[in-house]
Amino acid sequence: MKKGFKLLFLGTMSACLSLTMLPQLCFYSAKAETISTEEIGSNSDLKTELPNMDSKSIETEEKEAKQAEEEEQKAEVAKKQAEEEKKAAEVAKKQAEEEKKKAEENKNAYNIKMTAEDRANLYRLVQSEVGYMDEKSKLFVASVVLNRVKHKSFPNTVTGVVMAHNPRTGVYQFSPVKPGGRFWNCEASKETKKAVDKVLKNGDYSKGAVAFVAKKYTTAKAAAWFDNNLRHLFHHNGQDYYKYR
The missing domain is CATH 1.10.10.2520 (Cell wall hydrolase SleB, domain 1)
Structure with a gap:
């Protein structure tokens, strides 16, 4: 009889405690769900922003690469032009030396033209x-x-x-x-x-x-x-x- 009463008492107390704590559990559960939703929303915003950042970065890299390529092409053209000018100068120098040599050969004390x-x-x-x-x-x-x-x-x-x-x-x-x-x-x-x-x-x-x-x-x-x-x-x-x- 006493044992049966004790079990009934404990069961009643457990039910009361469960009812008392339920609002708090619901609050914490709702709060956790809210935090989770906010985090998901934040992550979604981050994911939404990342593609834009990646696109700008790619465009910048492409632009810089194109500029570098153009600069390289300009440098190559300038180098080629310098080589051509150097070659032309060497040809002109050689011609001048040949003409000078020829003039020296044809130069004479009589000042007459000789072939x-x-x-x-x-x-x-x-x-x-x-x-x-x-x-x-x-x-x-x-x-x-x-x-x-x-x-x-x-x-x-x-x-x-x-x-x-x-x-x-x-x-x-x-x-x-x-x-x-x-x-x-x-x-x-x-x-x-x-x-x-x-x-x-x-x-x-x-x-x-x-x-x-x-x-x-x-x-x-x-x-x-x-x-x-x-x-x-x-x-x-x-x-x-x-x-x-």
Whole structure:
């Protein structure tokens, strides 16, 4: 009887406590649900904002990448342009050096323009006339040719002087130049070229001579013409040199 009463009492008390605490539990449960909902809402807002932030970041990166690419392209163009300008400058420098070298080669004490053909013909003429003789003979003959170029009575180019002849009589000013002569088959030696270049550099070695003759190889009449019409300067190695009176 007592045990039954005790169990009934405990059951009644438990029911009362449950009813007393129920509002509080409901409050805490509602509060927790509210907090959870707020957190979800906050997270949803965050998730909603993140895509916008990611989009802006991507656009910025793309813009920066494009700018970097454009800068790189500009740098490449500038580099290429600089290389082309450098190459052009090198070409211009080389051309200037070649022109300077050519001018130095063509520069001479007589101040006459000489082409490669003029120089070659002068070499060959001296070789064909006195190639077997000493240096002085070569200096004198080269001087005669160049003195003629400067004289008003003769052509004003080396080649013109070398090739000069009388079309009517067929007589050449320099006999080796006639058709089939030594001039056409000879090659100037180093010694001959050296002597000719020496005259071109230093000027006349012949006291102004414009003619020479080897009297033992010509007629008495031809030899007499030189003596009667020109001024004799000197004799060297079998040849007599003359200038106008």
